[in-house]
Amino acid sequence: MNTISRRHFIEVLAGAGVAVASGGWATDRLLAMVEEGTLRSPRLPGVQRWVPSLCRLCPAGCGIRVRLVDGLPVGLEGNRSDPVSAGGLCPAGLAGLQELVHPDRVRTPLRRDGPRGSGKWSVISWDEGLEEVAISLRILRSQGRPEAFGVLERGDSELTRRWLQRVMRAFGSPNLITASGPSSWRAAWAYAADRSLPPVADLANSDFILSFGHELFETDGHPVWQSKSWGRMRAPTAPPGVSVAYVGPRVSPSAIRADLRVAVRPGTEAALALGLVGILIMEDRVDRTFVDRWTTGFYSREEPRGPDRQGFESFVRRRYSPEDVSRITGASLDEIFRLARVLGSSQRPVAIVGRAPLSGEDGMATAMAIIALNLTLGAVGRPGGYVAASTPPLDFPEPVVPDAIARRGLSALRVDRPDPPPLSAVGQCPARLAANLLSGKPYRLEVLLIHGVNPVHAWPGAKAFEDALATVPLVVAVGPVVDETARWADLVFPEASFLETWQLLPPALGLPFEYVGVQQPAVEPLYESRSFEDMWFALARRVGEPVAGAVPSGTFAEWLPSAAAGLFHSGRGTIASGVNELRVADFMQTRGWRAPGPKTSEAFWEALRGAGSWLGGPPAERSPAQLLGASERGRFEFWPPRFERDASKQSGSSIPAAALYEGRSGRADGNGRAGAFAHAGDYPLRLLLFDTNTLWEGRTALTPLMLELSGFREDIAWDSWVEIHPETAHRNRISDGDRVRVESPAGALLVRARIAPIVPPDAVAMPRGLGHKHFGRFANGVGVNPLALLPATVDPWTGSAILGVQVRLASVRV
Amino acid sequence: MSKPDVHGPWYRRGIDLLRLMSIVLMWLFLGGVITWMVNVVRVSHSLGDALTVSVGVSVVAVAVYTLVAAVLTYVFFGLQRGRGGPEK
Amino acid sequence: MPRWGMVIDLDRCTGCGACVAACKVENNVQFVSAAESERGRRMHWLRLLVESTGTYPEAEIRIVPNLCVMCDNPPCTKVCPVHATYLGEDRLVAQIYPRCIGCRYCMAACPYSVKVFNWSDPRWSAETRSILNPDVSLRPKGVVEKCTFCHHRLQAAKEVARADQRPLREADYQPACVQICPADAMTFGDLDDEFSPVSQLRRSARAMRPQEHLGTEPKVYYLQRRDAHV
């Protein structure tokens, strides 16, 4: 029995609270109490501490505070002083601790026993494991074919990506493959603005957000920041009015909360966007000043490059009259007009697009159309419109100079390059990797390092990917658990959780202001796990010169302060210290004022760790000019000539300019797009995939909390479901809760039916993220994986997977 | 079981004792009920929780039990006194 | 003494469910197996009630966070045979787990269906057990539990205030759900304080309390959605 009375215990707790809350006089008293407590009994009552850090369960990276009692993590909450998430979190954020202590975490490096995928492992030491990889890498270099080393990475932390790039460059391989969402958006902007890094929407300052399937409150963009902004928009004191409109086929949770909701057929978002432009033109709501000054290709007069040498204006008016659009999209005329008028009458409207529409058959066209709409609205290069994504001034070593071997390697084609090649603006084609490895063109990989992605579960064509892995002699997987992909690896390295490791995180999704969050360990890494960065450094060192020279001598954690020094020396921004100070920062920035900060970079680092984030204030670049890259005519292109060239090159014959906005499959007719509806006969239903903020793409689906909340709005737990329109259900004699077979040309699934008027009669919707086979004891066998229904089809323009397929339902009699 | 010697004095005493116990038991039961009620009322008082209700209910309950016990006792002694002679 | 209450602005609520998760973690509410949850044994102190009406695409779906409304005149405490649920000194409806005999009368009597019952013993794996919130006791099988407005936080806040030798301030204490809400839809504070945000909000024309006609005097208010005028 310990001798400490409850009263005393409370005092300790209270003291701790104060120590944290005010850092006041109580601290010493607290320490004193702890002192005597320690002397008295080994079992001390809780002394609590808070560690500010970042949630890394999704790319957003919200600020969190981890609650430690006696050094053990027992709680996690939003960090109020984080200027982005401002103390808010999404449900997934709460799962962090459960992931930290997941019973099935990989504890040591593992080497495969028996055939691949057999799931038999033997424990090895880090040295053995790393040496094994290093040897084969050295051999590759000695053989002069460093390009045979590939890295497949999630790439949602900037610094890690840069270190990967740097080392790969020194090693001599172009094959750093980062799999982050569809590339159409990025590519489209690259053409329209001649700019590699796409701008981001300044949602917080816009008064009307038109969302094309962008799940504001679920999984697109930065959900928590968006929710916070929404919360401010809807403050009880704010005047009621339209602030958000949602366009999309499914009545998603974000659609529910939108003030205006326009249901369109799947894949017809582009048509609606063009239709809106048409009405804006008719009703003379176009931002003429912007269009005249900053764009080209809008009017027929100035050297037009449009179809039949027409300007964008007349192209739209001719091809996308409201009637046509209504017929194509299935939206009623007055819905379209209503939307257009709100759009036209708002001060700072902006149109954004989610991943779903961009992953459809004609992602490029959709992206182009929505960019065009924004240009027409002048929603580019102004507050509340599209502004430059932030690139905080973090210090990073100069790029290495590759040696001869490396240069040869770097000159090789990327291993994921489709044939024929995609549009030149497209860099990454992860979806092509499997096919290329199998065909051996352009060449095979000898070593493949996989980190943070689980293609066998999360990408279409799992089987193909498994076979592709079989062609690679050495596959190395780094992750917290042995997931479906790691199961096919030869070596598995245990990755430490984000609660055990360091990181400086500029927002991966881009935010309309400069911001860097500090992720710092709440606990020492459990078991033998290490951070991915440290593993990478260690590996580089083992490969030897010149690669070893590319990485610092110390650990990643030791290097970070020097990166942060960049923020200090930039002389800009402040260390975040309170909610909602974005406006303050803006105010001061615009006046060139600046809050007094630490004097030395060391002090700066300490302060930064204490607060959890650095706020650089509003984007440096807010004028259209600064958004334009080395554009040919210094204007935004409605008919980007490069796009046209690339597309023609790609398809082998010159393509009509209209295709830029209508896609390869041509203009949608009343029945939707030809490509998508190939099987319309025997597979009458369109399958819509969506993500929930508890499962994401399966990333968080390994904790009991998330699994139990998998369908918390549908009153479904520990299971997936398929959303069916009542009519469709009636036609197929399915009632709510039944098990139904969802069949596609690629496969079939048995899943629980959820009948609700939230999907169109000609479509069904399923959540991604469940149906794991190997993802820890909790997730295994829970629900189904809809990606099993998808054929591994790749968009030849963007090289990304097309997430769309036609299915049919068969009710199962039990 | 072996037939008891119905004429032996011990047998008679035993039976009488049993009978007495049965009636005592009834009163013990009543006592139990009363203590319970008192306790419950005390609790409700100390917690400031609907004292009047508690008192009301307990009074009624106790009254009923007492009545039953009284009747039983009346019968018991009535029968004892009403005997014609010693039981054979 | 403050009268703690909550105002939930349904116009701001996005139904993201962060409050549900936060509540579950903060209060060590047990997880149930897939099979058990199929049989309607899922346990939430705070859950989202979803009402959907209308037809596609105009389907109207209303999501309402449902938690103990902390009645000033609670129907549940009246019926408890052993004083295991009662109106505590903070005017919060409390549960005494070690005393509850599990008759579930309070659940039957609660018009808001916010009380949950431990149908079986919680099965915490050793690992999960290590991250449980030390401030909240675990409940065994066979007892009723429910939202406490994170009462343990109030206790801690009081102690901190005392250690600081100052009166308890409204800002010292917030339940987990309110704190986590990414849309700031939930406001918490002292209903008696004329100028506290909650009492300002509850005077709004949109404010209503669930099942008000029952005279249970809930301390949780909802602000109805404002539908946009176009």
Added chain:
Amino acid sequence: MRTFEPSATSDPALFRSIDHTTTKFYVTVGVLAAIVLFAVFMYVRQVVLGLGVTGMMQPVTWGFYIVNFVFFIGISHAGTLISAILRITQAEWRRPITRMAEVITAIVLAIGGLHPILDLGRPERVMNVFLFGRLQSPLLWDVTSISAYFAASTVYLYLPLIPDIALLRDRSRRLRWFYDFLSWGWQGTPRQWKVLSRAINIMMIVVVPVAVSVHTIISYIFAMTLQSGWHSTIFGPYFVVGAIFSGIAALFVTMIAFRSAFRLEAYLKLIHFQQLAKLLLAMSMLWTYFTFCEYLTGFYGGEPEELKSILYKVTGQYAPLFWLMVACNFFIPLVLLGFRRFRTIPGILIASIGVLVGMWLERLIIVVPTLENPRMPFPSGIYVPSLTEISLFAGALALFALSFLGFAKLFPIVSVWEIQEGRALAKVEMEERIQSYLPDEQAGHVQA
């Protein structure tokens, strides 16, 4: 003044069940015991694993246990109330019936009283009811009123039993000491008769209000909440009527069963059944009337939640059960008991079984649908009892039969002395009446 001496020899039929034990008896007991034991096993399992083994869930947190609780307590009204009423009204035909009625009460009350404990999530804490009980909770009203009723009705069963026990003692076959002790020294002296009959008269008055209170209070468990479908002033009388209704039915079933089992046709004659059947019919009408009132007011008022649960019962998920209940409690009795042609033993048996089923359904329909229709738009499921609950129900029924057999093995299930008293009184009464028709002795002598 009593002028007769009850004799053990004149009615051997009434002692047959005590003296002769057939193999059939043993078999029956064996089977019943097996069922009871299985139920006990299932209950222990439930205590170990928690209430998860039942079919109850969120928000349907009350199921079979509470339904059966109400049902059994209802049946317990058969006895005491009926026999008391019959005694008070000095209905001569009561004599062979009262004993059985009172036994049913005592046994079923004990069994019914156990059910709330079966329903507890933490039965080992039941002592808290005594340590921290709150008399403000209807549940505690129940605890008190039921135990009081139990005490009263046991006494009320025991007192009229004393003379018969004395008879058994004097026949002195087995267990003499046992009867000797229980007979409390009864010798049938006039004084003892006076004491006993006075006591009985007091008790038969006392039990009536107690009995009524018991079922009223059971109804309060529901009526005191605010839930739609429960919160109703009519519930008290409604439950009492239902209780007596089901009680009589149960009495009929037992009577008929024992009549054939122990060949008591000579004592339980058709006339008795027909008399009692009228009472059953009356109760059926009364019950129907109450049901009508209850639902009409709720329906007409049309308060949304109220309406929801009513429609749920009448047209929704529960419609089949609801209408089956109405058939069992109204139409079947009306037909079988209403027409003399059907008012035979089999007819009455069918009607009574029907009523038992119907009344059980009524309890179910009162308890569950309300819980399945909470006021909030709460995702709610359909309650389906699990094996545990069903086997415990079976166990309870078996236990009842078992105990009744046990009683019949020890004591006459038809009151011997009351029968004989009946005969004696009849003789006396007859002579007096004849006398009253005839002229007096002196009337013949004419004055000279």
